[in-house]
Amino acid sequence: MRAILRKLFFGLIFLALLLLPFWGDRFYIQFASKILIMIVFVSSLNLLVGFTGLVSLGHAAFFGFSGYVLALLSPVDSAMNFFVALLASILCTGVLGVIFGALVLRTKGIFFIMSTLALGEMLFYFLHDTDLAGGSDGMYINSRPDVSFFDWWQLDLANVVHFYYLALITAVIVLIVIRAIIHSPFGRVLAGICVNEHRTKALGYNTYKFKLVCFVIASMIAAVSGFLSAVQFGVVNPEMVGWHVSGHALMMVILGGKGAILGPVIGTTTLMLVEEGFQMVTKHWQLLTGVAIVLVALFFPHGLVGFKFFKKGS
Amino acid sequence: MDAFAIFIQAMNGIQYGLLLFLVASGLTLIFGIMGVINIAHGSFYMIGAYLAWSLMGWLENFWFGLFVGVAAAFLLGLVLEWMFIRFLYDRDHLQQVLVTYGLILIFSELRSVIWGDDVHSVAIPALLDGSIQLTENLAYPIYRLWLSGVCVVIAILMYFGIQHTRLGMMIRAGESDREMTKALGINIGLVYRFIFALGVSLAAFSGMISAPISSVFPGMGSQVLIVSFVVVVIGGLGSIKGAMVAALLVGLIDTFGKVMSLDIFGINIFPEMAGMSIFALMALILIFRPQGIFGKEY
Numbered sequence: 001m002r003a004i005l006r007k008l009f010f011g012l013i014f015l016a017l018l019l020l021p022f023w024g025d026r027f028y029i030q031f032a033s034k035i036l037i038m039i040v041f042v043s044s045l046n047l048l049v050g051f052t053g054l055v056s057l058g059h060a061a062f063f064g065f066s067g068y069v070l071a072l073l074s075p076v077d078s079a080m081n082f083f084v085a086l087l088a089s090i091l092c093t094g095v096l097g098v099i100f101g102a103l104v105l106r107t108k109g110i111f112f113i114m115s116t117l118a119l120g121e122m123l124f125y126f127l128h129d130t131d132l133a134g135g136s137d138g139m140y141i142n143s144r145p146d147v148s149f150f151d152w153w154q155l156d157l158a159n160v161v162h163f164y165y166l167a168l169i170t171a172v173i174v175l176i177v178i179r180a181i182i183h184s185p186f187g188r189v190l191a192g193i194c195v196n197e198h199r200t201k202a203l204g205y206n207t208y209k210f211k212l213v214c215f216v217i218a219s220m221i222a223a224v225s226g227f228l229s230a231v232q233f234g235v236v237n238p239e240m241v242g243w244h245v246s247g248h249a250l251m252m253v254i255l256g257g258k259g260a261i262l263g264p265v266i267g268t269t270t271l272m273l274v275e276e277g278f279q280m281v282t283k284h285w286q287l288l289t290g291v292a293i294v295l296v297a298l299f300f301p302h303g304l305v306g307f308k309f310f311k312k313g314s
Numbered sequence: 315m316d317a318f319a320i321f322i323q324a325m326n327g328i329q330y331g332l333l334l335f336l337v338a339s340g341l342t343l344i345f346g347i348m349g350v351i352n353i354a355h356g357s358f359y360m361i362g363a364y365l366a367w368s369l370m371g372w373l374e375n376f377w378f379g380l381f382v383g384v385a386a387a388f389l390l391g392l393v394l395e396w397m398f399i400r401f402l403y404d405r406d407h408l409q410q411v412l413v414t415y416g417l418i419l420i421f422s423e424l425r426s427v428i429w430g431d432d433v434h435s436v437a438i439p440a441l442l443d444g445s446i447q448l449t450e451n452l453a454y455p456i457y458r459l460w461l462s463g464v465c466v467v468i469a470i471l472m473y474f475g476i477q478h479t480r481l482g483m484m485i486r487a488g489e490s491d492r493e494m495t496k497a498l499g500i501n502i503g504l505v506y507r508f509i510f511a512l513g514v515s516l517a518a519f520s521g522m523i524s525a526p527i528s529s530v531f532p533g534m535g536s537q538v539l540i541v542s543f544v545v546v547v548i549g550g551l552g553s554i555k556g557a558m559v560a561a562l563l564v565g566l567i568d569t570f571g572k573v574m575s576l577d578i579f580g581i582n583i584f585p586e587m588a589g590m591s592i593f594a595l596m597a598l599i600l601i602f603r604p605q606g607i608f609g610k611e612y
Contacts, residue, residue: 049408055407055408055411057353057411103597103600103601104600106601106604107547107600107604107605109407110345110407111547111604111605111606113351113407113411114351114543114546114547115543115547115596115600117353117540117543118540118543118544118547118593118596119593119597121540121593122589122590122593125589125590125593126589126590129589243536243540247415247418250408250411250412250415251412251415254408254409254412258408284423284426284427286419286422286423287419287420287423287424287427289416289419290416290417290418290419290420290421290423291416291420292416293412293413293415293416293419294398294412294413294416294417294420296412297409297412297413297416298398298401298413301405301409
């Protein structure tokens with residue numbers, strides 16, 4: 001019975017998401033797109049934190065870097081092909097992921113947390129202090145990429161409804177891809193690393209390589225979200241790579257429940273809605289967010305998917 | 315640069331390094347002994363600096379203000395340990411990161427409520443307000459010398475306290491085997507509370523004494539936190555000796571990076587890229603000695 005209810009529940013939510021643009025206000029459609037993009041980002045972090053046991057505090061580096069790649073590549077006066085730009089952003093971010101991953105994965109536990117944070121902040125200071133990409137002001141993306149596929153369908157990315165559907169499709173695809181990764185033999189090894197790395201190593205797996213591949217995949221998925229975010233707002237700035245973005249994403253992973261594919265969906269939506277509510281109440285809403293984070297981390301370490309309703313019935 | 319300028323920069327680098335040591339040693343003490351990663355450590359540094367600014371304003375006496383500030387920070391540490399940190403000893407690092415991340419948001423917002431978002435400066439106390447003339451146009455401020463001296467004294471006291479006192483013995487015992495220490499009748503919870511409060515006061519004290527030579531601004535906490543993480547990664551976690559060596563190294567490299575100018579292929583990479591130099595050092599350490607210079611193999 002619970003399984004049927006659960007299916008019905010998620011089916012209704014998906015239907016509501018599909019129909020949202022028909023009655024939603026412009027502001028809400030934009031906000032929903034923002035949530036969907038964030039879900040993609042948080043899911044990529046969940047691949048590291050929840051499924052492999054790597055607590056990264058520098059994941060925003062890939063989110064922001066991808067946006068910067070788009071901003072630097074975009075010509076000033078003409079639009080770039082969407083798919084070319086997306087591929088370029090993902091690949092460049094993947095290269096950064098290889099470099100960062102190769103370094104930080106040499107450490108474990110608390111050292112891993114510290115070195116990911118330090119490398120992420122290195123990128124922040126690099127973008128903030130040098131003139132290479134607009135310094136502390138960031139960069140504008142003057143013309144959004146042009147989504148046309150051999151001239152037979154076209155999306156206008158400046159149109160909030162079009163953009164919303166793009167974000168929705170992307171989020172669904174990313175969730176399916178992550179599900180496929182988790183259930184593949186590769187994902188099984190990651191699960192082994194998460195539970196007991198020594199034992200997985202003893203079974204003959206080169207855990208460093210597996211972790212590195214996972215790190216790079218996560219960075220590339222984060223690149224997708226960063227790319228979309230840059231397209232949505234038409235601007236990138238150093239704050240995108242800052243560690244508050246990483247910290248918030250980590251919070252969303254935990255709030256939803258780490259190591260569950262739907263965890264990031266629930267966690268991201270909840271925290272973003274709650275924060276939006278806090279912002280209406282007071283100028284000092286960060287205070288309330290901080291209190292909420294402390295309480296959740298202390299009393300709900302297993303997140304919202306820990307509640308029976310979201311669990312697969314036996 | 316001539317010899318005197320290099321000498322002055324080296325002194326600045328050492329002084330910055332010693333200050334970093336004070337902050338990083340609190341971090342490494344709390345992790346090494348209690349096993350808790352405290353990313354709110356930078357907030358205590360920031361709170362210290364703001365406390366210095368308002369206490370010096372009210373009390374109009376640097377020394378009294380310093381005393382009151384450190385006492386307040388110690389008290390804050392005791393309360394925080396009692397309210398939050400003591401629940402984290404048996405939890406994994408992820409939860410420790412999140413709770414202390416929440417504390418960062420709370421403190422930075424409280425700072426905004428209490429002190430506002432402006433940049434302030436604190437006057438150097440009259441007693442130390444002067445400088446030693448080295449050559450005709452080069453002088454070294456006495457306050458910076460005093461600051462370095464204080465850091466060295468605290469480092470020595472810390473070493474002595476941990477290695478040669480009864481309390482230090484309890485701390486070392488708790489570090490190596492918590493249950494056994496408890497069984498011997500030592501109130502380990504109280505020892506941990508003391509250590510945490512000590513760490514908080516060290517960070518706040520560093521913030522207070524650095525306030526007169528740098529400005530007091532909202533983002534100072536996260537800045538110092540990142541650099542202390544770099545120090546800890548380079549030096550090896552839980553190692554006070556490592557923290558000292560790494561802090562001096564980072565202090566010198568950062569200071570010289572900011573005053574040097576070096577052209578590679580016609581691109582001026584200093585001083586704009588100076589912020590990057592300490593991270594480059596960290597990357598090197600991660601490649602060749604991932605456990606840090608003085609860290610234990612794991």
